[in-house]
Amino acid sequence: KTCSSQTGRERMVKPNTTHVRGLPVVPENILRKRKTTAEIKAGREDRLAREKANKPKKTGKLFKKASAFIKEYRQSDRSERRFNREAKKTTSSEDLEGRLVLAVRVKGMNTADPKTKRVLKTLRLHQNNTAAFVKGNAGTAKMLRLVAPYVVYGVPELKTVRDLVLKRGFTAKGNRHQPLSSNQLIEEHLGAKGLVCLEDLINELYNVGPNFNDANHFLVPFKMQPPKQEDKPEGITNRPKDGGPSDRINDLVGIMN
Numbered sequence: 001k002t003c004s005s006q007t008g009r010e011r012m013v014k015p016n017t018t019h020v021r022g023l024p025v026v027p028e029n030i031l032r033k034r035k036t037t038a039e040i041k042a043g044r045e046d047r048l049a050r051e052k053a054n055k056p057k058k059t060g061k062l063f064k065k066a067s068a069f070i071k072e073y074r075q076s077d078r079s080e081r082r083f084n085r086e087a088k089k090t091t092s093s094e095d096l097e098g099r100l101v102l103a104v105r106v107k108g109m110n111t112a113d114p115k116t117k118r119v120l121k122t123l124r125l126h127q128n129n130t131a132a133f134v135k136g137n138a139g140t141a142k143m144l145r146l147v148a149p150y151v152v153y154g155v156p157e158l159k160t161v162r163d164l165v166l167k168r169g170f171t172a173k174g175n176r177h178q179p180l181s182s183n184q185l186i187e188e189h190l191g192a193k194g195l196v197c198l199e200d201l202i203n204e205l206y207n208v209g210p211n212f213n214d215a216n217h218f219l220v221p222f223k224m225q226p227p228k229q230e231d232k233p234e235g236i237t238n239r240p241k242d243g244g245p246s247d248r249i250n251d252l253v254g255i256m257n
Helices: 002-012 028-054 066-087 114-122 138-146 158-168 183-193 198-206 212-218 249-256
Strands: 100-105 130-135 151-154 170-173 176-179
Touching (some): 100 158, 100 249, 114 138, 130 138, 151 249, 158 198, 183 198, 183 212, 198 212
Antiparallel strands (some): 100 130, 170 176
16 A cells, blocks of 8 residues: 555656747746846836936036146247247248149147137148148248248149149048049039149149139148158158258158158
């Protein structure tokens, strides 16, 4: 009897079910734990989202020491006094009269006075390591001398002009810059002026032709690569005293192009 009763109890115990219809069965306690974890995670994400939305935005203004303001004021004052001193001098433009001049921005203008900044914007040198063509005359010679600590300028060779236009020539189309990848683009904008291809554009710029202003403003300022200190031609550095006219402008542009 004892053996038979034990066998009956063994038959009454239900085995642990692991699969139903081929799918694994997850215990109820694990399901409850998963649900609780998901609720906690969702609540944490909502709290972080609310905190991020209510967090005050940074204005970008950092605390600056008084010495930093004094340094900026002194540099700006020196720049303005230099500008006014240079403005009183007479300008000789015989070397640049009627010739193509290439100006390269080699220094920032954070410490420049407002007058210097205005001249740099007139020359279309808004950023550091940018270059632009200007027509040599008394007015441009005076402006270049006024911003001499921030630019290096000179008369470029035909090869320099061609390399700049072919490699870094862009035109503004809407809110974006478009490369000069086809002559059709030039013909659409300058065809009425007799300029229908890249060679016409380069020839007009280099020879400072009658349509120079239209051809020059068709191009946006060239964005150059900053030269390494060891690669700069001798006599050209980023220091203000080394700015101004240079006969090594072609070497500098060759490195930055």
